[in-house]
Amino acid sequence: MLTLSVLHRIPKELEWAARSSGAGAYLMFRKVTLPLALPGIAGGGLLAFISGLDNFGIPAFLGIPENVSVLSTFIYEQVIGFGPSAFARASVLSILLAILALAGTGLQWLIVRKSKVDQTSAADKSVRVPLGNRRPGAELAVWGFLLVTSVLPLLSMASTAFLKAYGLPFVWENLTWKHFEFVLQNHAGTRAAISNSLMLAGMAGLFCLIAGTWFAHWRIQRPSFAGKAMEGAIALPYALPGMVLGLAMILTWIEPIPGWQPGLYGTVWLIFLSYVIRFFILQVKSSTVSIMQVGKEVEEAARINGARYWTRWRRVLLPLYSPGMLTGLFLVFLTAFTELTISSLLWTSGSETIGVVIFSFEQAGSTTHSTALSTLIVAAILLVLSVGSWLKQLWQRRIEE
Template identity: 35%
Template sequence: MTDIAAVMPGERRPVPAIRLGPETLTLGILVIFVATISLAPLGRLALTAIAPDGTLDLASTWSVLARPRVFTAALNSLYVALASTLLAVVLGSIAAVLTVHGNIRFKAVWVFGFVLPLMIPPQVTALAWVQAFSPTSPVLGLFGLALTPGVRHPLFSAGGIIFLLGIYNAPLVFLTVRAALRRLPANLAEAARASGAGNLQLVFTVLLPLARAGIFAGAAIAFVSAIGNFGIQAMLGIPARFPTLITLIYQQLNSYGPSGLSDMAALSLLLSLITVIALGLSNWLGGRGDVRVEEGGRPAEIDLGRWRLPVEAGAWLYLSATLLLPLSALFATSLVKGFGQQLGWDTLTLTNYANALFHHASIRDAFATSLLLTVTAVLLLSVISLVLAYFISWKKSPLVRLIQMAAELSYVLPGIVLGVAMILYFLRPLPLLGFSIYGTIWIILAAYLSNFLALALRPLLGGFSQIDRSLEDAARVAGAGFVQRMRDIILPMLAPAVIAGGIIVFMSALNEIQVSILLVSSSARTIGPMIVFLEEGGSSTLAAAVGCLMILIVLALMGIASLFANRLPKGALPWRD
């Protein structure tokens, strides 16, 4: 028999209650990381907005916000965000009800097509739509529907912005409403049918009321996404002379440079407040009433009967109008030499692609910079979010909750607000190092890490909720320390979720425009804003080629991600039915 007493650490070497083990150290690094990239910049932004000279000065904040221009822009922002949210909620909810409950055919393909616009950069979408309605539209021209030259473009208007934002955000509502509908067991619908409810009555009295939390959550996301969508607001709003808060902030920086920062901070604070109030309101509206159900089982199926064919026709018509029409226009434009040319065998050219890929140094550099930043952000965020998700899921504490809240805040606030915060925080030289990262790619990386942390976290939190904590406990009793458990147990089990998070971050970072639009400089330019610059500079055909290349990259990524789909937590890839 072994003498355990001899090998047990006993009274001789007391074990302190809190030890600076790897676990504490990791948590410490996480706290410093999130404080540096999220809390401090946002705090700095708020401080600059209300105390520009170091002392609380609400009068000067008010004087910025009370300008008629600002007031108009704020009203415009609210108007387009609310109206487009309404459109997105209607479209997204109809799509969700039809695909979850309706007996329509080829659902998976349709869902893929419906969610696809979400994966395309908004500025590319805007560009594609502009081309679709352009006087020499290759597609509408076929039907003789193209606009005659000289007529004002119909999308360069408040209505156009609302229309595009609504279509763009409908998939966001669709995803949350679909998740809410899928929770509902079929027997609730069967009970309603037994009580005599018809199809429409079933949808409006049972299914949608029970999915209310999902509808409001979707509406909140759509609102936040719409009010912060720089790509569409800038591409349509600036030519239309329809100012919104974010285009105002953008033009402020362009006109005054960093000297206008305190005004920009005040505008950003206003935009943040609107965002936070909208989220709080929707949370409150969606959270009222008891919608708890016993989850599980298949969702109820609604037999559309003789309406099946018309509904299917309508669904596919919607997809062709919102996806094929703009994308084919974009593609056609990318294949002609000059904007406005008809696409034909004699005008067909690949010059734009050759220029974009090889000849145009700034585009090539932008692609390279974006790729470098995106890959770096993905790698860093994969590690950080895995560890952070571990703490959030299994080691809850007030400190961890604070980190999670900071990450969520950086995600929901409009990207342009984060951009202003980053400039304010990183404009001055770094302590000890003595130089400023403003104007370099590193400030963009910091903004990406801040903005996308919550996005990388999401699939991992889902992954952690699917594995039982006893699996970690078992490794602990086997003698494995924190680092060993992470490496041997947690990482292998969550690898698919890490990959899913990485792909989502990769696509978002490659597509984004709103975060980096304020941070780019002549020496550090990303691909997202490049399209706006090209379009502003009149190179529409080159912009279209870049847009098509970006869509190709996105499609390739989606394909790669789908290969892992079976091993991923359900819902990790939004485009999978």
């Protein structure tokens, strides 16, 4: 996605100029397209790299049962194993994981520091390279890839949720609704987890919406070295793997000051604080995009006409900033709602989240219950995405009218 957004902003004129100067398709790609697309490629590569280092759910589900460990699951096993040196070993592993993540960030900076991309160019989504007769084959390959990697696993998961017992053939006499009934009505932990996840994601999203938008506005309106340094500090927790942040929160809030225990550790509020710290930058970046598209003269005109600070925000700025603000809110909410890495370390009895409950079901061998709850969550997310897409289309039509 990051690469695609950059490719859309590469002016066609540059490619046409290379073509008219005798460059072939390969030379044009190597000399023109690739250097200009490097920021997006490096950004996407870094995101994939950090996500791979940070990911806990996939290696926990697939690796732990087969004794295949990665750093994130190994840190988790050290922490839950307790013992006198458990946190010390986990801290050393977390430092190693953080070094690897920061090395990836530094590599991205080295790649893009000399790259130039015109962020003011309008996105051109027209076809650059027509495939001609090769298009049906290319589309078939892409759809086949998506079918195997996305659709079939979700259908397999959903079908397992309807089976009376895991491993039975998918025939009519083996189907039942009882697993959905169990996770929604009979299992108190699931109801508490859904409530906790909704509350934590909603509160984190609302806090980041207000504070993140205000910070982005201040950062753009009053540019300074201090603001740039603060933005870097805000972005650091997101660049670090979630397992590192979770362990840091434990070690910090068990006893922040020698002899003083604030009582935050072991509560749902520590998870909330961790969500805010980790996902705050998502709201800042989303709000920054909208704020940069609104000229300073708009706010200055409102000030000249006597509008006070809060009046300017309510009547002028908020309506203009709302697209980016709502995008950031949705991104923070959805990311926090489905989060597992931090929650796996910080949860205690009564503060379980949806990811923790699904993981616990699977660890206990209740595959049909874990797939039932997972199917419900996937259906809810798809519904929210559909509604969001519909609202976005309505908004665009309103703007065009």
